[in-house]
Amino acid sequence: MASGVLALDKLGPTGGRRTEQIMHAIRSAVDDGNMVAGELYSVYQLSEVLGVSRTPVRDALLVLEQIGLIKFERRQGFRILLPDPVDIAEIFDARLQLEVSAVRRAAVDASLPFLARLDAQMEQMLRAADAGESQSFALLDQDLHALILNEAGNKRIAEYVGSLRETTRLLGASTMQRTRSLRDVHEEHRPIIEAIRERDGDAAGRMMYEHLVATGRLLVAQAVDAQRSTADPERIWADVVIPSHVQL
Structure with missing residues (x-):
């Protein structure tokens, strides 16, 4: 019962x-x-x-x-159920394989209207961060990544990554206001945007890789702590996420 x-x-x-x-x-x-x-x-x-x-x-x-x-x-x-650390690591493994290559493509031929949309999105994120509006900030963050994915020209990838992010959100897995401030998360995106502005695909890929790895590792560690597990979050990450799939 x-x-x-x-x-x-x-x-x-x-x-x-x-x-x-x-x-x-x-x-x-x-x-x-x-x-x-x-x-x-x-x-x-x-x-x-x-x-x-x-x-x-x-x-x-x-x-x-x-x-x-x-x-x-x-x-x-x-x-x-509590979020499963392995599930979270698998989600970020998939995102790394898709978003790093996507941002490279988006950066190489970045148009002025695209750059203007990125700047506007970053400005909205900053306002939400300063106001402490975590839910609005999370949606704006998601939209920023979607902008980049759509600019890369593959709608299926954009839709799939969107579903992965929605799964992460519904699981309640977020570093915002827990291990990082909203401002911190906003600033993590700045090097990605600057690399796109320079139309430097390799740099954009590296910055996206670093951003996703930092976020993924924190979320896996949070999930392990929530379960009060003795598992090593770094071992979980290393077992699931294969660095060799990203050519930096």
Whole structure:
């Protein structure tokens, strides 16, 4: 039997998809401590608390199970899971293989309108950082990477990396305001943008590689700490991420 007590607000009307709204409510509840890892929760109770039918709740939970945030317990309900360090390392391994080569391509023929869009995005990120708006900053960060990926000319890669970043977000894996300030994260992007401005593909690739490796290692270490594991995060990283796939 489910034992977790839920203290969530009912969902209001939405112009978007109900499933996504439920997913966001669950992720927010985990962030706020209203839903706890390891606790068993009832699908029926969740639908009652949120004021929605069980069908969209199950749909949302199926998506969250697929990415590793929850686990269904047969005839009992579901449990919140902590982010898996290996899953996070695998996500960054994929991003390294795709984003480093993409930024090289984007830099070589960087147009003036593209550079202007990057500058505008960096300015918006800076304003969000100074205002302490972490959620807005995270979305702007995601959009900055999407700008670069789309400029590289492969929509499938852009969409795939976007889905990887969304998975990371839903898992609650973020260094922002934990091990790095928003300003720190903003400044990490500056060398990437400057290399693109110089149309130096190799330098842009190196800067993107360093940025993703720094972020990935921190997130793996955070996940290990959250699990109170004795595993070595650097060993996990080294076992999953193969440096040889990036020609620096």
